[in-house]
Every structure is written in structure tokens, then in C-alpha cells.
Amino acid sequence: TAQLDLSGQRWVITAGPTREAIDPVRYISNHSSGKMGYAIAQAAQLAGAEVQIISGPVSIGVPDGCKKIAVESALQMHQQALELANKADVFVACAAVADYRVSDVATQKIKKSADEMQLNLVKNPDIVADVAALPAKPFTVGFAAETQDVAHYALDKLKRKNLDMIAANNVALLGQGFNSDDNALTVFSSKNKTELPLASKKILAEQLVQLISQHYIEKK
Numbered sequence: 241t242a243q244l245d246l247s248g249q250r251w252v253i254t255a256g257p258t259r260e261a262i263d264p265v266r267y268i269s270n271h272s273s274g275k276m277g278y279a280i281a282q283a284a285q286l287a288g289a290e291v292q293i294i295s296g297p298v299s300i301g302v303p304d305g306c307k308k309i310a311v312e313s314a315l316q317m318h319q320q321a322l323e324l325a326n327k328a329d330v331f332v333a334c335a336a337v338a339d340y341r342v343s344d345v346a347t348q349k350i351k352k353s354a355d356e357m358q359l360n361l362v363k364n365p366d367i368v369a370d371v372a373a374l375p376a377k378p379f380t381v382g383f384a385a386e387t388q389d390v391a392h393y394a395l396d397k398l399k400r401k402n403l404d405m406i407a408a409n410n411v412a413l414l415g416q417g418f419n420s421d422d423n424a425l426t427v428f429s430s431k432n433k434t435e436l437p438l439a440s441k442k443i444l445a446e447q448l449v450q451l452i453s454q455h456y457i458e459k460k
């Protein structure tokens with residue numbers, strides 16, 4: 241197959257978890273490692289794209305040649321994403337954005353007292369859906385981590401969020417998904433379904449970037 245050439249294209253990729261502050265020393269987050277998003281960034285960069293990663297806190301290094309914009313909260317990621325997506329050709333939402341944030345972040349460390357306490361949570365904005373609603377909408381790709389009815393929920397998200405593609409993985413299967421070095425994906429567009437079987441996130445990212453590129457060219 242011909243060598244993939246993404247030169248002249250700008251790709252923006254969200255990756256990693258978000259952190260939602262409770263007080264100055266505590267937060268709510270999740271187990272996302274950022275590995276899949278960073279692997280996609282690396283594959284796109286190696287194929288010639290200009291790549292910006294909007295990243296929550298992760299322990300892995302930035303791929304050579306990619307630019308990292310470090311954020312913590314979903315609101316910060318949302319702001320950066322909307323700004324950068326305006327000038328992007330392709331937007332890939334790989335981040336595990338916290339669905340909710342604490343409504344009133346305490347300015348001082350919360351002291352231990354009563355046996356029970358409540359945190360009030362409010363819904364975070366849907367970053368990828370807001371990017372897909374931009375007048376200058378880039379080719380927009382989402383992810384769906386599901387534990388059941390993978391195809392059903394993925395196709396629902398594709399439609400509801402107005403995405404061009406969605407990559408679904410079954411996180412209930414052992415040895416793939418969150419924090420793992422391997423993954424398997426089922427990729428849906430409105431017309432096609434493509435299975436990318438269990439492989440390293442590096443190999444999978446190369447295949448996914450290829451697939452995104454094909455659909456992006458067809459759409460243009």
C-alpha cells in the first residue's frame with residue numbers, strides 16, 4: 241500500500257484523564273493512561289501531520305515532534321479544544337473526560353469531621369460534541385469504551401454527537417483498554433464498520449490513523 245502522507249494537515253488529539261478538584265489537595269479522576277491518544281498522535285506525526293495533544297495529567301512522555309498542551313480539568317480541556325479545533329483538519333477525542341465535576345470547589349482543605357459527607361456534582365460539557373457543532377467542524381473522531389452492547393452504544397454516540405467516526409472498545413475484555421498496552425477496536429462511520437483486532441496500541445494507532453485519513457479524504 242502507498243505510504244500515508246498527512247503533510248499539511250493539522251490534527252488535534254485529546255488524551256488522558258481529566259482531574260476535577262474537590263479542594264486544593266484532592267480530586268476526582270479515572271484510570272486513563274493516555275497511551276492510546278499518544279500513540280495516535282505519534283502515528284499521525286510520523287505520517288507528516290502537525291499534531292497538538294491536549295492532555296490531562298499522564299506519566300508518559302510526549303511523542304517526538306508533537307506539541308503538548310497540558311490541562312487538568314474538563315473545563316480547561318474544553319476551552320483548549322474549542323480554540324484549537326477551529327483550525328484543525330482532524331480532531332480525535334481520546335481523552336477520558338470526567339462526566340461530572342464538583343459544583344463548589346472548596347478553597348481550603350476540607351477537614352474531617354462528620355461520619356458522612358456529600359459532594360455535589362454537575363455535568364461537564366461534552367467536548368467532542370461541542371467540537372462537532374462548530375461551524376468550522378474538523379473531521380471528528382470519538383471513542384466509546386463500553387462493557388456491553390458495544391455496537392449499539394457506539395452508533396448511538398456517533399449520531400447523537402454528530403461524529404464522523406467512532407472507535408469502540410469493549411473494556412470488559414481482559415488485557416485491553418484502560419492502562420493496557422494492547423487494545424482492539426471496532427470502528428464505525430455512518431456507512432462502514434471496520435474491525436481492528438487485538439494488537440499493540442502502536443500498531444492499532446497506525447491502522448486507525450490510516451482509516452481516519454481514508455474517510456477524511458472521501459468526505460472532502
Ligand code: C5P
Pocket residue numbers: 254314333334335336337338339364365366367368369381382383384385397
Ligand atoms: O459519552 P461518552 O463519554 O461515552 O463518549 C466518549 C467520547 O466522548 C470520547 O471520544 C470522549 O473523549 C468524548 N467525551 C468528551 N467530553 C466529555 C465526555 C466524553 O469529549 N465530557
